[in-house]
Amino acid sequence: MPSGEIQSIKREYLEGLNFSSLESCLEDSGVNPVHAKALFNAVQRRLDRALPEACDHLVPPLQRWLRSAEAPQQCPLVPVAQTPSADGYTHKHLLRLADGAEVEAVQMGFPGRFTACLSSQVGCAMGCVFCATGQMGFARHLTAGEIVAQALHVERQLRATQGERLRNIVMMGMGEPLHNFEPTMQALEILTDNRGLNIGPARVAISTVGHIPGIEQLARHPKRYSLAVSLHGASDAERAALVPINKKWPLADLLQACRDYSRIKRARVFFAWTLIGGVNDSDDHARRLAELLRGMDAHVNLIPLNPTEGFDGAAPADSRVRAFQEIIQDSGLPSTVRQRRGIDVAAGCGQLKVARANRASGLG
């Protein structure tokens, strides 16, 4: 392994080392790599105690190494706020990172099918106008360890409060995951490792606003995760008004990348359409959406808008949502309406962080 690569691995947190990196790290430090399995297990599964105490069952050389300055550190996530929704199905966690940056992780679901929605960046460069994170701008990418640590935090909460475990991961929190491709893939490799949390790859969804180079990379990636693409507009002009990145990666190219992905991976592509009253919720929009996806193995998720302070828009009436969905269904496209659980906890990405900042500045 080239020395530059070793250095970059050592800067990563323990949680962000995949199994082979951990083996290399131990070997490089003079510790027998045969102990990597026990250490990986302790980092990813023994969540009831902090490291290095969680490793006190490990062999002495490993314990000494973990306590040395040479060893990678555990990701120091500090819970800043946790808000449950009124219906109890959604818990949003605001977590502070070592540099003071804050990200959100959301725990959603029911016993037996809990999902963690994870952030991939601090802020986001894509600038979607209706999104609280987009309104913040981009600060930095997260490391693999910072992404994994969010999932471990949710798993720890589930175990402690409900005796449950995490079943699904969605990369749908703050940030565009395909804009932070390698750390996101490294994190998912770790979270799907059967020596760790062992989340099935089919239970992992990656949501993108249409980062075409990332979709192309994902099509070549050895694992098959679910791909969810946010559309929101059926023409370049309509879409660019909501999703500015459409000017760089226009609709026709995006749909071609999705068709290629579906063909290469032999997988259905999920399309998200945020319904905004009077903007993209008419019968005509529904018909044009159906036309765009004709012939593709696709599923449409309709999401009535989660209101944000920085965007003057509202969700349509339920009857309009139903009428929109009927047109989609009649065209032969499967679809679902995502229930707006968690609005009372500001569960749209970035909303809890903004709500807290507003309260601190007297705005909210």
Ligand code: SF4
């Ligand atoms: S919707 Fe997603 S891609 Fe768009 S600004 Fe928000 S976090 Fe970024």
